[in-house]
Amino acid sequence: MANSYFTLAAPSRQSSRDSRAHAAVETRPAEPITLSVHRDLAEVEADWRALDANKLNSLHQSFDWCAAWKRAHRSQLLVVRGALGKQLLFLLPFEIESGCFFRTARLIATAHSNLNTGLFAADVDRAPRGELCRALTEGIRRALRAYADVVALEKTPALWRGLPHPLAALPGIANPNASFQLGLLGDMERTLTQLNAKRRRKKMRLSERRLAELGGYDYVVAREPADAHALLDAFFRQKTARLEAQGLPDVFDNSEIRAFFRLLIDRPSAGDRLLELNAIRLRGEHEGRVIAVTGLSRKGDHVICQFGSIDHMIAADSSPGELLLYRVIERLCGEGVALFDFGIGDQPYKRSWCTMETPLRDITLPLTLRGHAAAGLHRAVVRAKRTIKANKTLYALVQRGRRRILRATTETADD
Known part of the structure; x- marks a missing residue:
């Protein structure tokens, strides 16, 4: 009652x-x-x-x-x-x-x-x-x-x-912060016309060449809960290491917050994706090593990037985070997504991708x-x-x- x-x-x-x-x-x-x-x-x-x-x-x-x-x-x-x-x-x-x-x-x-x-x-x-x-x-x-x-x-x-x-x-x-979005236009070519398409493709090819020297990579979307939990754990490790190196507090270093994100993975949801883990994973000498992770949520034609991290100990000069975003957006263009939301907070990489700013x-x-x-x-x-x-x-x-x-x-x- x-x-x-x-x-x-x-x-x-x-x-x-x-x-x-x-x-x-x-x-x-x-x-x-x-x-x-x-x-x-x-x-x-x-x-x-x-x-x-x-x-x-x-x-x-x-x-x-x-x-x-x-x-x-x-x-x-x-x-x-x-x-x-x-x-x-x-x-x-x-x-x-x-x-x-x-x-x-x-x-x-x-x-x-x-x-x-x-x-x-x-x-x-x-x-x-x-x-x-x-x-x-x-x-x-x-x-x-x-x-x-x-x-x-x-x-x-x-x-x-x-x-x-x-x-x-x-x-x-x-x-104090706005949020930033990119409209997706049905395919990657049309979507990139809103941006500096030539520079964006060149940057992606450079990332791939550098990773090829290490044996190549796979773009991974976790389809099973066990795989998603493994990628979430990789994100927590990478984020903690990065923030410690910068001397900044880790907002994810909290048992309740970590439990919350794990529950999002396990909770069935009709139609929506509460939390989907995507990653760049190395082949070759470093087989299986995850060097970039992002967590996405989807409701209808709107996808929000909840968080992201990279492994700064290996292949950081290949810009794996940027490569991962490229692959994610490329995939979502073909899945009926109309709006990719980079979330709240003004950062250079967001401005380089986004065509919309929401106060x-x-x-x-x-x-x-x-x-x-x-x-x-x-x-x-x-x-x-x-x-x-x-x-x-x-x-x-x-x-x-x-x-x-x-x-x-x-x-x-x-x-």
């Missing part, structure tokens, strides 16, 4: 002209938008899977993705369901993070998501825009203030797939008096990050400071 229900009745806003024009017509009062809060994901699974079918809803808010996160973590989860009469409008799946001073409601798995949309019905526009906005603000305040001090809807798009997103009606600020927004909704302070702090931190990232010199100083702190922490732990 749901924990609680909240109703927002739509007030009348007819002008005097409209009133006169419809004076002789008997009208029914507008149906209210009703919100309910659910603790158990299974209670709303049928509705959730129905909304999963809308291709504009991110895979990161899909039922199977969130269920895997719940199984790997012990966080408190709450799902807000909105309906117009008997017709489902939206679901917002939250986890409650308790800090020293604030309780924050975030969309499930936000820390490891590239795009957050929530889940909205394809015909959500049937709800009056003003009433939907009230439901997503006043309604959520009433529904969640007993559980959290502030709601943080992070990494949300104002526009997605060429359409305005329902959350764009809420006030927000620019996220993202952070929306903070204070629920309590303490939540107003939390929302102000969140906005200040986001603005500070955006300022730092916009200044290359300042960003480099901050990165060096992070590396020094990490080294000092590691040395202290070793002692």
Whole structure:
């Protein structure tokens, strides 16, 4: 059963002209938008899977993705369901993070998501825009203030797939990072015409020549769970080694996070691919050695690159990561994929591949008096990050400071 229900009745806003024009017509009062809060994901699974079918809803808010996160973590989860009469409008799946001073409601798995949309019905526009906005603000305040001090809807798009997103009606600020995409045009030749095709092919041939000197390579797509787990373990090893060499923290060095990605491999999902592992594997003298790994998720015609790594100990000068991306995109061009998403974060290799940049927004909704302070702090931190990232010199100083702190922490732990 749901924990609680909240109703927002739509007030009348007819002008005097409209009133006169419809004076002789008997009208029914507008149906209210009703919100309910659910603790158990299974209670709303049928509705959730129905909304999963809308291709504009991110895979990161899909039922199977969130269920895997719940199984790997012990966080408190709450799902807000909105309906117009008997017709489902939206679901917002939250986890409650308790800090020293604030309780924050975030969309499930936000820390490891590239795009957050929530889940909205394809015909959500049937709800009056003003009433939907009230439901997503006043309604959520009433529904969640007993559980959290502030709601943080992070990494949300104002526009997605060429359409305005329902959350764009809420006030927000620019996220420090954008996400980057490449449109796939049915085959590799047409897709490369959007880029510097000649340079891209030349770089790929150079990579192949260098790997041929080592005995050649295979492009591998893990089709069996055991193979996928082996490639995931290779990714963890490569990522850890790379970040240690750079003196940076490893966000994947966490038992719950690693368990989550393993669950994505094992969890059956109708139609979607929660996590597919692709790799470049050497032949010859280094037979079987994996030198590049990437993890992909697919929903409909949209593929997201979740992560990637390379082995810096061997054949690094062959650019195996770039070669792997080339082979992945080449394959997906023939499999009906229309959008390849490199995910959030501005990096040179993304800009070299991508033709689209999607700005993202952070929306903070204070629920309590303490939540107003939390929302102000969140906005200040986001603005500070955006300022730092916009200044290359300042960003480099901050990165060096992070590396020094990490080294000092590691040395202290070793002692």
